Amino acid sequence: MVAIEQLTSRRPALVWHKEATLEAADLVIIPGGFSFGDYLRCGALAGRSPIMNALLDHAARGGAVLGICNGFQILTEMAMVPGVLIRNAGLKFTCRNVDLQVCETVASPFSSGLAIQKKLRIPVAHNEGNYFAEPNELEKLNSEGQIIFRYVNGDSFGLPNPNGAADNIAGVLSKNGRVLGMMPHPERAMLNLHGGTDGAHFLLKSLEALLS
Amino acid sequence: MTSELETMNFNNAALMGLSRSEWDLVNKRLGRVPNLCELGIFSAMWSEHCSYKSSKKWLKTLPTDGPQVIEGPGENAGAVDIGGGLAAIFKIESHNHPSFIEPYQGAATGVGGILRDVFTMGARPIALLNALRFGQADHAKTRHLVSGVVSGIGGYGNCIGIPTVGGEVNFHKSYNGNILVNAMAVGLANKDRIFRSAATGPGNPVIYVGAKTGRDGIHGATMASTEFSEETESKRPTVQVGDPFSGKLLMEACLELMAQGSVLSIQDMGAAGLTSSSVEMASKGGLGMEIDLDLVPAREKNMSAYELMLSESQERMLMVLKPSATETARAVFDKWDLDFMPIGQVTKTGRLILLKDGVKACDIPINPLVDDAPEYNRPHVDAPVRAQLASTDIADSRPISQTLKLMLGHVDLASRRWIYEQYDSQVMADTIAGPGGDAALIRVHNSNRGIAICTDCTPRYVEADPKTGGAQAVAEAYRNISAIGATPLAITNNLNFGNPEKPEIMTQLIDSVLGMGDAARKLDTPVVSGNVSLYNETDGQAIQPCPVIGMIGVIEDVEKAIGNGFTSAGHEIFVVGQKDDKNDGWLGASIYQQHFGDSKIYAPPPINLAAEKAHGSFVRQQVLKGNIDSAHDISDGGLVVAVAEMAIKSSFGAEIEVPNLGQLNGWAFGEDQARFLVSAANSSALVAAAKKSGIEITRIGKVSNTRELKFGSTDAISIEELVATYENCIPSLMTKKN
Numbered sequence: 001m002v003a004i005e006q007l008t009s010r011r012p013a014l015v016w017h018k019e020a021t022l023e024a025a026d027l028v029i030i031p032g033g034f035s036f037g038d039y040l041r042c043g044a045l046a047g048r049s050p051i052m053n054a055l056l057d058h059a060a061r062g063g064a065v066l067g068i069c070n071g072f073q074i075l076t077e078m079a080m081v082p083g084v085l086i087r088n089a090g091l092k093f094t095c096r097n098v099d100l101q102v103c104e105t106v107a108s109p110f111s112s113g114l115a116i117q118k119k120l121r122i123p124v125a126h127n128e129g130n131y132f133a134e135p136n137e138l139e140k141l142n143s144e145g146q147i148i149f150r151y152v153n154g155d156s157f158g159l160p161n162p163n164g165a166a167d168n169i170a171g172v173l174s175k176n177g178r179v180l181g182m183m184p185h186p187e188r189a190m191l192n193l194h195g196g197t198d199g200a201h202f203l204l205k206s207l208e209a210l211l212s
Numbered sequence: 213m214t215s216e217l218e219t220m221n222f223n224n225a226a227l228m229g230l231s232r233s234e235w236d237l238v239n240k241r242l243g244r245v246p247n248l249c250e251l252g253i254f255s256a257m258w259s260e261h262c263s264y265k266s267s268k269k270w271l272k273t274l275p276t277d278g279p280q281v282i283e284g285p286g287e288n289a290g291a292v293d294i295g296g297g298l299a300a301i302f303k304i305e306s307h308n309h310p311s312f313i314e315p316y317q318g319a320a321t322g323v324g325g326i327l328r329d330v331f332t333m334g335a336r337p338i339a340l341l342n343a344l345r346f347g348q349a350d351h352a353k354t355r356h357l358v359s360g361v362v363s364g365i366g367g368y369g370n371c372i373g374i375p376t377v378g379g380e381v382n383f384h385k386s387y388n389g390n391i392l393v394n395a396m397a398v399g400l401a402n403k404d405r406i407f408r409s410a411a412t413g414p415g416n417p418v419i420y421v422g423a424k425t426g427r428d429g430i431h432g433a434t435m436a437s438t439e440f441s442e443e444t445e446s447k448r449p450t451v452q453v454g455d456p457f458s459g460k461l462l463m464e465a466c467l468e469l470m471a472q473g474s475v476l477s478i479q480d481m482g483a484a485g486l487t488s489s490s491v492e493m494a495s496k497g498g499l500g501m502e503i504d505l506d507l508v509p510a511r512e513k514n515m516s517a518y519e520l521m522l523s524e525s526q527e528r529m530l531m532v533l534k535p536s537a538t539e540t541a542r543a544v545f546d547k548w549d550l551d552f553m554p555i556g557q558v559t560k561t562g563r564l565i566l567l568k569d570g571v572k573a574c575d576i577p578i579n580p581l582v583d584d585a586p587e588y589n590r591p592h593v594d595a596p597v598r599a600q601l602a603s604t605d606i607a608d609s610r611p612i613s614q615t616l617k618l619m620l621g622h623v624d625l626a627s628r629r630w631i632y633e634q635y636d637s638q639v640m641a642d643t644i645a646g647p648g649g650d651a652a653l654i655r656v657h658n659s660n661r662g663i664a665i666c667t668d669c670t671p672r673y674v675e676a677d678p679k680t681g682g683a684q685a686v687a688e689a690y691r692n693i694s695a696i697g698a699t700p701l702a703i704t705n706n707l708n709f710g711n712p713e714k715p716e717i718m719t720q721l722i723d724s725v726l727g728m729g730d731a732a733r734k735l736d737t738p739v740v741s742g743n744v745s746l747y748n749e750t751d752g753q754a755i756q757p758c759p760v761i762g763m764i765g766v767i768e769d770v771e772k773a774i775g776n777g778f779t780s781a782g783h784e785i786f787v788v789g790q791k792d793d794k795n796d797g798w799l800g801a802s803i804y805q806q807h808f809g810d811s812k813i814y815a816p817p818p819i820n821l822a823a824e825k826a827h828g829s830f831v832r833q834q835v836l837k838g839n840i841d842s843a844h845d846i847s848d849g850g851l852v853v854a855v856a857e858m859a860i861k862s863s864f865g866a867e868i869e870v871p872n873l874g875q876l877n878g879w880a881f882g883e884d885q886a887r888f889l890v891s892a893a894n895s896s897a898l899v900a901a902a903k904k905s906g907i908e909i910t911r912i913g914k915v916s917n918t919r920e921l922k923f924g925s926t927d928a929i930s931i932e933e934l935v936a937t938y939e940n941c942i943p944s945l946m947t948k949k950n
């Protein structure tokens with residue numbers, strides 16, 4: 001919320017999970033967190049909150065949705081983006097900066113302002129960020145341009161990515177490019193004081209595309 | 213079970229940890245023999261954990277006042293003025309015994325408990341830290357305990373969404389059977405809207421909110437007040453179970469209700485649960501309380517009065533509300549799906565009256581529970597006198613670079629990344645400096661003001677000389693806060709010791725409190741909150757004494773703060789607080805001695821508090837003036853380890869000039885206090901300022917562009933080689949197969 005205010009000088013509306021209707025919105029963001037404590041499968045309960053029918057309607061009308069971290073997990077639970085997120089390969093929570101590479105995608109407000117192959121440094125903080133989809137599904141995601149971010153440069157322990165994600169996937173789009181789920185937290189890379197502004201760059205470009 | 217109303221005898225009391233004289237006093241104050249519930253309440257309130265009976269006499273000697281202090285010890289947490297109309301509210305607390313029995317839940321509930329202490333005061337928590345001590349790295353249980361405690365701390369903090377931004381971890385064989393898990397929380401509140409716990413207004417409703425009460429943690433405070441033995445495993449049911457999601461709901465509901473102005477007083481149900489919360493609220497208000505235990509929301513059937521009063525189920529609060537506000541308050545808790553139950557009222561009687569099944573299960577005067585809690589002046593002895601160790605007593609012909617590599621690859625000094633990456637250190641996006649710095653730095657939301665926080669203690673110094681060790685913990689924290697450019701404000705302490713009934717342990721406690729008090733007075737950092745954890749022994753073996761200091765400081769503009777990694781090649785490197793001609797150093801009780809010396813206990817480096825204050829203030833001023841680009845406190849491992857840490861944190865190397873006389877192990881690895889390592893682009897301004905202030909400063913080299921550390925002209929090592937050993941140590945320990 002602070003991040004969006006910083007970039008647009010507009011205050012986003014907060015919507016309580018027990019509500020049933022969504023007002024018309026340029027973008028709905030499902031932020032990170034531990035909805036219902038993640039005691040059951042991550043995002044499973046939140047994906048069935050009363051508000052979620054309205055979210056499905058919003059997406060069906062072509063509305064844009066961004067799910068970050070737990071928000072991504074919720075989107076996969078609702079099948080609004082393909083695949084699932086399972087326990088990190090190391091079976092541990094991990095919080096650190098990671099390098100992402102922007103991939104070529106289907107037409108999408110989330111990628112239209114980003115240069116293909118551009119590197120972004122944005123932190124991750126999660127316990128279940130290990131992206132999984134069947135091999136034929138992965139192939140389809142590739143060919144349809146639904147993979148937007150891949151982890152690159154590996155990590156300090158010599159692993160290719162922080163969580164074991166298939167094909168190094170850090171973020172995926174819906175088929176129509178209007179819904180994005182991503183594990184990294186762009187709202188934590190908004191200022192030089194945060195150690196970088198790549199998150200602000202990504203969000204700003206997305207908002208420019210959505211608000212134009 | 214026989215009727216709860218049956219009277220007890222001394223055997224029952226002894227099983228609950230009361231001494232004969234304490235049992236006699238209970239009977240005298242009550243004018244009759246107590247029943248089970250009443251005895252349980254007395255034993256919990258008079259336990260070491262709740263009454264501080266062994267330490268109180270000495271805690272009173274600590275400085276607790278200052279212009280910055282809003283709330284000193286006695287409330288749920290301490291509060292200090294940080295400017296801008298805000299108060300920082302903070303405290304550290306131990307969860308040692310539960311964490312040894314059940315590491316994940318023990319550590320998780322430690323975090324949950326300290327967070328409740330902070331938001332009970334009306335503060336929104338902004339940061340968590342910890343201080344951990346584990347047994348030897350190769351001890352059979354250590355890996356299990358490290359992995360459980362770390363994931364428990366992360367499990368609670370990450371889920372509730374408060375960043376874990378710093379802490380310290382060490383390993384020593386004395387903790388093999390008794391680990392230490394101390395958690396610290398810091399919150400922010402409007403300084404005119406701090407909530408306290410004294411009950412007010414007879415007739416006002418007493419409300420129970422939060423999670424339901426179960427049979428977990430019954431008599432945990434008493435368990436925390438005895439030594440460990442093999443039988444402790446059977447006490448697993450006394451460990452509470454954490455529920456961070458309920459904790460989050462409770463926090464949001466309480467803060468929302470407090471903002472409405474209907475809360476008169478509020479108290480967290482921590483150790484000794486409903487007992488200590490009701491007794492403390494009534495006692496502080498000079499009033500009484502009447503509670504109908506049949507109204508307490510219970511998770512299990514047929515819980516007795518004793519169980520309901522002594523349960524330590526988590527995520528619960530007790531509040532006194534304005535009578536007119538009950539229904540609006542209920543609506544807030546309904547919104548957050550939490551229990552909200554008026555269970556009684558404040559009375560004028562000065563008595564705690566509990567009803568169960570319509571019958572009085574307890575009727576006791578409140579004053580004796582608090583005021584007559586025993587205070588002991590336990591026997592103690594003189595602290596042992598330790599011999600000094602000369603650097604030449606340890607022969608060392610290794611090049612500095614090779615000694616350094618050995619030390620950095622050992623668990624004492626190796627990278628803590630494996631641990632801190634399991635903590636979400638950034639959630640809420642106000643973390644400017646997280647784990648790995650001298651102090652963590654958190655921005656006050658929507659402002660440029662920052663709060664600097666650190667935890668420190670060097671148990672091997674405290675063991676060698678408790679007074680020096682107690683002072684050193686404060687001095688090191690003072691340096692850590694100063695190194696990033698912040699002004700130290702106040703401290704919270706967590707005194708972890710063995711059995712105070714042993715005179716030599718009591719000496720450790722007394723002397724380290726005296727040393728700590730002395731340092732806190734001279735460095736203007738009063739003690740505003742704290743916790744004492746005694747009986748940290750297993751089968752008669754006491755831990756290395758560990759009086760942990762948590763310190764906070766403030767910086768007006770976070771943009772001016774600096775880190776502890778070099779920032780540019782060509783910058784010159786100085787030691788602040790060290791004379792030009794120094795070519796030796798203090799190796800007694802150092803990490804170097806642990807590795808390369810004998811196993812005797814030698815005198816630790818002395819503390820000069822005037823020098824600490826002068827050097828810390830100088831560094832802080834120079835950081836704020838922009839004359840210093842990076843700074844690092846010189847502590848464990850000495851000068852050369854500090855150089856290596858600053859290089860590892862950066863993308864640069866360093867060329868260090870070494871003295872050309874004498875054996876250099878003391879110069880390189882001595883742990884002389886009151887020193888900082890700094891790098892500066894504008895070195896002439898820094899040197900001139902030092903001269904003007906009469907501060908000793910020595911140039912020792914410069915930052916280089918090659919990823920290499922050079923000591924003199926012939927000894928060099930690549931940073932990559934150091935990083936490999938530094939980063940691999942803990943991960944490889946944690947994945948080793950037995």
